[in-house]
Amino acid sequence: MTSAVSFARVSRHFGSVRAVDVVDLDIAPGEFFAMLGPSGSGKTTCLRLIAGFEQPTSGSISIFGERAEGVPPYRRNVNTVFQDYALFPHLNVLDNVAYGLMVKGVGKPERQKAAEEALSLVRLPGYGARRPSQLSGGQRQRVALARALVNQPKVLLLDEPLGALDLKLRENMQEELKSLQKALGITFVFVTHDQGEALSMADRVAVFNDGKIMQIGTPEDIYQRPKTRFVADFVGSSNVLPPDFVQRYSGQHRWGSLRPESIRIGRAAKGDGVAARLVSTNYLGATTRLALDVDGLRLHAIMPAGAALPKAGEAVVLTFNRDHLHLMDEPA
Amino acid sequence: MRSDGSPSAPLGLKIAAACGLLFLHLPIFLIFIYAFTTEERSFVWPPPGLTTQWFAVTWNRPDVWQSLSLSVRVAAISTLVALVLGTLCAAAVSRTRFFGRETISLLVILPIALPGIITGIALRSAFSLAEIPFSFWTIVLGHATFCVVVVYNNAVARFRRTSGSMIEASMDLGADGFQTFRHVVLPNIATALLAGGMLAFALSFDEVIVTTFTAGQQQTLPIWMLEELIRPRQRPVTNVVAMVVVLVTLLPILVAYYLTRDGDQIAGSGK
Numbered sequence: 174m175t176s177a178v179s180f181a182r183v184s185r186h187f188g189s190v191r192a193v194d195v196v197d198l199d200i201a202p203g204e205f206f207a208m209l210g211p212s213g214s215g216k217t218t219c220l221r222l223i224a225g226f227e228q229p230t231s232g233s234i235s236i237f238g239e240r241a242e243g244v245p246p247y248r249r250n251v252n253t254v255f256q257d258y259a260l261f262p263h264l265n266v267l268d269n270v271a272y273g274l275m276v277k278g279v280g281k282p283e284r285q286k287a288a289e290e291a292l293s294l295v296r297l298p299g300y301g302a303r304r305p306s307q308l309s310g311g312q313r314q315r316v317a318l319a320r321a322l323v324n325q326p327k328v329l330l331l332d333e334p335l336g337a338l339d340l341k342l343r344e345n346m347q348e349e350l351k352s353l354q355k356a357l358g359i360t361f362v363f364v365t366h367d368q369g370e371a372l373s374m375a376d377r378v379a380v381f382n383d384g385k386i387m388q389i390g391t392p393e394d395i396y397q398r399p400k401t402r403f404v405a406d407f408v409g410s411s412n413v414l415p416p417d418f419v420q421r422y423s424g425q426h427r428w429g430s431l432r433p434e435s436i437r438i439g440r441a442a443k444g445d446g447v448a449a450r451l452v453s454t455n456y457l458g459a460t461t462r463l464a465l466d467v468d469g470l471r472l473h474a475i476m477p478a479g480a481a482l483p484k485a486g487e488a489v490v491l492t493f494n495r496d497h498l499h500l501m502d503e504p505a
Numbered sequence: 506m507r508s509d510g511s512p513s514a515p516l517g518l519k520i521a522a523a524c525g526l527l528f529l530h531l532p533i534f535l536i537f538i539y540a541f542t543t544e545e546r547s548f549v550w551p552p553p554g555l556t557t558q559w560f561a562v563t564w565n566r567p568d569v570w571q572s573l574s575l576s577v578r579v580a581a582i583s584t585l586v587a588l589v590l591g592t593l594c595a596a597a598v599s600r601t602r603f604f605g606r607e608t609i610s611l612l613v614i615l616p617i618a619l620p621g622i623i624t625g626i627a628l629r630s631a632f633s634l635a636e637i638p639f640s641f642w643t644i645v646l647g648h649a650t651f652c653v654v655v656v657y658n659n660a661v662a663r664f665r666r667t668s669g670s671m672i673e674a675s676m677d678l679g680a681d682g683f684q685t686f687r688h689v690v691l692p693n694i695a696t697a698l699l700a701g702g703m704l705a706f707a708l709s710f711d712e713v714i715v716t717t718f719t720a721g722q723q724q725t726l727p728i729w730m731l732e733e734l735i736r737p738r739q740r741p742v743t744n745v746v747a748m749v750v751v752l753v754t755l756l757p758i759l760v761a762y763y764l765t766r767d768g769d770q771i772a773g774s775g776k
Contacts, residue, residue: 226673246676259674263692273678276688324678 175238177202177328177360178223183232184384185218192218194384195232200328200362200377202237205354207363207371210381211407216364219381220330223362224253237327252321253330257337258313260305266292266316267301273324291319294353311342318353328360335370347374368408372396380404397432400502405430412436412472414498422495428503435497436474438463439490440483446490453485465491533751540744548740559741569746572729579641579725580709583648584656587705588698590649591656596690599664600672613657616650624650625718632719639721647719648712652705659701663694696764703757710754726750 180198184191193215200206208216221227222234225246234241236251252273260269267288268275274284285301292298295315305313314334321329331350335343351374354361365371371378372392380387380395380403388400399405402413411430419429439446447467455462461482463474474491476482483489514522543554563569597603598610616624628647637643671693675685713727720728726746733743 224673224677226676245681246673247679247681251677253674253677255670255674257668257670259668259670261671261674261689261693272675272680272688276675276678276680276684320678 174202176200176235177204177237178362179235180219180222181233181235183219183222183229183234185215185222185227186230191384193222193229196384196386198379198386198389200360202360203358205351205361205363205374205376207365207375207378208381209365209368209371209378209408211366214381215384216366216379216381217332218384220253220332220362220364223328224251224330225249250327251330252324252326252328253332254314254317254321254334256332256334258305258317260313260316260320262305264305265301266297266303266305266308269305269316270301270320270323272320287323288319291323292316294322295319296349310337311346314338314346318350322357322359326359328362331361331363333364333366335365335367343370350374372408380408382407398499399430402428402430402501402503405499405501409433410473415470418467418470419498419500422498423500425500428501430499430501431472431493431497433462433473433475435493436465436472437492438465438474438476438483439492446492449489449491451483451485451487451489454482465489467491536744536747536751540741540748542741545738545740559739559745562739563742563745566742568724568729569742572724572726573746573749575641575644575723576710576726579644579648580706582645583652583709584702584705586645586649587652587656588702591653591701592660592694592698594653595657595660595664599661600669610661614654617654621651621712621714622718625715628715629718639719641723643719643721644716644723644725647715648709650715651712652709655705655708656698656701659697659704660694663697667693700761700764703761707754707757711750 176199178198178200180196183193183196183198185193196215196219198219208219210216218227222229223236223241225241225244225248229242236249241249261272264272267285270288270291271279271284274287279287289298289301292300295318297312297315297319300308300312300316305316308316314337317334334350335346338346347370350361363371363375372395375392377389378392378395379389382403388395388404390398395404395408399408399411405411405413409432411432414429414431416426416428420426423429438451449465449467449472452464452466452471455464459478461476461478461480463476463482465472465474472491538552539548540559541555541557542548542552543556544552594609594613598606598613625647628643628650632639632643671689672685675689676682680688711727712725713731716725716728724732727750730743730746730750733740
């Protein structure tokens with residue numbers, strides 16, 4: 174089966190900056206694919222390479238089997254939902270949505286009907302006559318989505334589309350985007366710096382750092398089995414354990430990771446475990462985050478709300494299921 | 506210090522403000538009144554009598570029509586040149602980053618900061634060096650130097666306020682460069698261009714200094730008026746023409762002012 178999007182050793186350099194550095198990537202048709210990474214990690218440049226706003230310095234990109242280098246954005250069957258939505262302020266909502274069809278020469282009644290349908294799809298029926306300036310942030314986001322989807326793209330690119338929305342709205346839109354993607358069967362490529370968003374929505378996640386892909390995998394893979402210290406730390410703030418520490422519990426001299434929620438805390442007197450000192454507690458509502466000190470190594474643990482907690486400064490014993498200690502590929 | 510908290514300004518300040526405004530605008534009314542005077546050799550206050558005969562006299566003077574038509578043509582062509590060059594330059598400076606961008610921006614604005622007399626002398630010596638005979642086109646060239654600045658300034662401000670991703674969005678939706686310009690760029694900068702163009706037209710229409718250095722035997726309207734003041738015959742004709750010039754230049758500037766004011770609201774709401 175041909176990939177929806179395929180990168181073969183793609184690099185994009187800006188002067189001496191390697192924004193994208195030898196990236197290989199295959200996105201399957203119909204997949205919900207997330208590109209996750211801190212700002213400046215190259216994820217947005219990758220998205221712009223697919224859209225055609227950037228050209229690779231080296232390597233090749235194909236979209237559904239067709240070579241994409243040198244093909245301008247307007248000849249690609251790919252549409253983008255921009256971070257700032259980029260709605261046209263001089264057009265009303267209906268004309269905004271119908272824009273893609275208008276420039277392709279679709280007749281007025283036909284394109285307006287298609288635009289109305291697209292607006293219904295994003296649950297904004299009857300908003301056609303309004304100006305973008307009269308809409309809320311969430312509504313503008315839906316218009317941007319409708320404007321892209323009306324062209325029936327083979328791949329939909331989303332550049333941090335939920336970044337400007339408040340928390341509640343963002344959670345709703347996450348569910349909505351996911352069900353929309355399932356219903357339409359279009360390949361979605363989604364850029365975000367929010368690991369929770371990537372894990373909850375995507376079928377597969379690529380974690381970017383310094384222009385390189387650190388790891389590609391399902392959300393479970395990325396979360397449970399990080400390959401490098403960077404992935405462990407960036408996705409879900411896992412405890413990164415140095416080789417000497419790991420050797421004591423697994424017998425192998427390798428870097429390891431341990432999820433904060435895998436750690437149990439007990440009173441110092443009771444049973445065996447790792448002797449530690451509780452440095453501080455951080456109340457987060459549903460959970461409490463503990464900072465622990467183990468011979469100079471700082472670890473974090475998460476306790477459910479209501480659990481009896483020792484006081485800061487007290488000596489404690491921490492235990493964990495050794496199966497939860499994940500060994501990473503990172504060289505020791 | 507005022508304990509009553511009244512927002513009203515003191516009387517002295519009000520009078521001073523009124524005097525300032527009168528000082529600015531009274532001379533213009535005097536020019537209008539002298540257009541109706543019966544005395545044709547010198548301006549006497551109060552006018553010995555009032556007449557409208559000078560409007561008919563002006564209407565029948567071929568030299569007025571010649572210079573008026575020259576001024577209108579020069580202003581129109583200079584504005585057109587400025588619209589094209591100013592917009593292109595503004596687009597380049599605000600849309601892309603390249604070496605020497607700030608320098609180009611400064612060089613474009615320089616002609617309006619330079620005294621007109623410098624621009625005039627520089628152009629005159631350049632024309633004679635290149636052995637270009639003075640003509641309609643040398644005047645247009647001289648005027649275009651400052652008209653470009655006006656259009657550029659307006660366009661660059663608008664480009665800065667329009668979201669850069671809008672052009673990318675248009676391309677992304679399947680519009681090529683020309684379609685994007687027509688359907689997205691032009692509608693968004695249209696009012697700024699109109700305002701800049703009108704200002705440029707008005708500037709060119711009453712320009713004297715650069716014109717004296719770049720015109721040959723031809724007289725634009727302001728130059729004609731200057732010459733006319735020296736001649737003692739049919740003086741009020743100058744005042745009639747002055748009235749027309751005030752109207753012709755004031756109206757576009759007013760329209761430009763209102764257009765850019767509305768433009769702020771349009772552009773500001775687009776984000």
